[in-house]
Amino acid sequence: MTATENSISLPAGLRPKDGRFGSGPSKVRPEAIRALSSLARDYLGTSHRQATVKDQVSRLRSGLSNLFNLPDGWEIILGNGGTTLFWDAASFGLIEYVSQHLTFGEFSSKFAKVVQAAPHLAEPQIISSEPGTHPMPVKSNVDSYALTHNETSTGVLATLSRPSEDGLVLVDATSAAGAILWNPSEVDCYYFAPQKALASDGGLWLAACSPRAVERIQLLCSADRWIPASLDLGIALTNSRQNQTYNTPSLATILLAAETVDWINESGGLKWAEARCRESSDTIYQWAGERSFAQPFVTQASQRSPVVCTIDFDGVEADAISRVLRVNGILDTESYRKLGRNQLRIATFPAIDPDDVRALCACIDYVVESLA
Numbered sequence: 001m002t003a004t005e006n007s008i009s010l011p012a013g014l015r016p017k018d019g020r021f022g023s024g025p026s027k028v029r030p031e032a033i034r035a036l037s038s039l040a041r042d043y044l045g046t047s048h049r050q051a052t053v054k055d056q057v058s059r060l061r062s063g064l065s066n067l068f069n070l071p072d073g074w075e076i077i078l079g080n081g082g083t084t085l086f087w088d089a090a091s092f093g094l095i096e097y098v099s100q101h102l103t104f105g106e107f108s109s110k111f112a113k114v115v116q117a118a119p120h121l122a123e124p125q126i127i128s129s130e131p132g133t134h135p136m137p138v139k140s141n142v143d144s145y146a147l148t149h150n151e152t153s154t155g156v157l158a159t160l161s162r163p164s165e166d167g168l169v170l171v172d173a174t175s176a177a178g179a180i181l182w183n184p185s186e187v188d189c190y191y192f193a194p195q196k197a198l199a200s201d202g203g204l205w206l207a208a209c210s211p212r213a214v215e216r217i218q219l220l221c222s223a224d225r226w227i228p229a230s231l232d233l234g235i236a237l238t239n240s241r242q243n244q245t246y247n248t249p250s251l252a253t254i255l256l257a258a259e260t261v262d263w264i265n266e267s268g269g270l271k272w273a274e275a276r277c278r279e280s281s282d283t284i285y286q287w288a289g290e291r292s293f294a295q296p297f298v299t300q301a302s303q304r305s306p307v308v309c310t311i312d313f314d315g316v317e318a319d320a321i322s323r324v325l326r327v328n329g330i331l332d333t334e335s336y337r338k339l340g341r342n343q344l345r346i347a348t349f350p351a352i353d354p355d356d357v358r359a360l361c362a363c364i365d366y367v368v369e370s371l372a
Contacts, residue, residue: 008371102137
């Protein structure tokens with residue numbers, strides 16, 4: 001830090017009560033930590049094949065089914081490894097031969113790269129657009145459409161619409177699940193990790209699967225295709241129906257996620273969560289629009305994410321702002337490193353208090369004025 005940056009101390013009354021604004025791992029609610037602590041003696045360090053843990057897996061699966069208002073026949077399946085591992089698993093257990101991928105940022109492009117490298121699959125169709133925008137799927141002769149609900153690297157929200165009745169619609173929902181409404185009739189597999197909107201730790205993947213997706217999993221995983229056991233969605237499906245994972249999971253991750261899901265359901269469900277996130281994100285976008293030195297990166301308002309806000313800066317170094325905020329206890333506002341913009345990236349997940357977001361905006365004003 002420069003001498004100027006190091007000398008800036010935010011007034012105590014200006015700071016947010018909780019300074020965690022990371023886009024993942026995200027803020028974990030103190031109430032969830034207390035719940036974990038109260039159950040730790042009989043829960044942590046116990047067998048994941050026993051009722052103490054399986055009851056929490058059941059609680060999480062049931063809570064997610066309620067949160068998403070899933071139709072009859074849909075199932076919540078889970079496994080270890082996070083979304084990155086799920087892409088590998090989906091290349092074996094959900095894509096039959098050829099898929100179409102929409103890529104408009106770092107994370108939406110990664111699944112496409114997995115499929116391109118898979119020797120048992122055809123070259124995928126890839127439809128791309130510039131960061132800060134999103135493309136639309138095109139009806140095609142594919143068996144799977146790979147969409148992304150919210151591109152975490154750029155702060156772009158995409159519309160989920162089924163391009164064809166013939167192919168499965170697979171949606172990466174890692175930073176959207178639990179914070180943004182979606183329609184199961186437009187989707188077959190809505191998969192995600194819990195370290196973002198669900199305010200938990202990483203290392204776990206979860207997927208809401210339609211009957212068609214379940215049928216595809218059972219078909220491919222019982223065929224002659226070789227699949228490593230840890231990537232076998234058929235094995236994950238069998239274990240999930242028993243409220244367990246194939247190998248030992250992080251017990252803390254499961255309980256923290258279940259706590260968040262119950263909190264959202266009890267507070268008013270997914271509609272309530274989205275409204276809370278939009279209150280926070282609207283505060284940031286409006287603030288940026290009123291400043292001469294800041295503007296939303298995503299120019300089309302309808303594509304601006306309600307959970308990951310990306311703000312470009314002009315005439316002031318965004319990294320300098322983040323450094324000052326960090327030494328003052330306000331964390332993880334840095335831009336996504338590979339995007340390479342003079343930008344802040346601020347999460348507004350359900351666990352983040354809208355009042356803290358308003359305080360953050362006031363703090364950025366203070367830092368910018370001090371740096372000037």
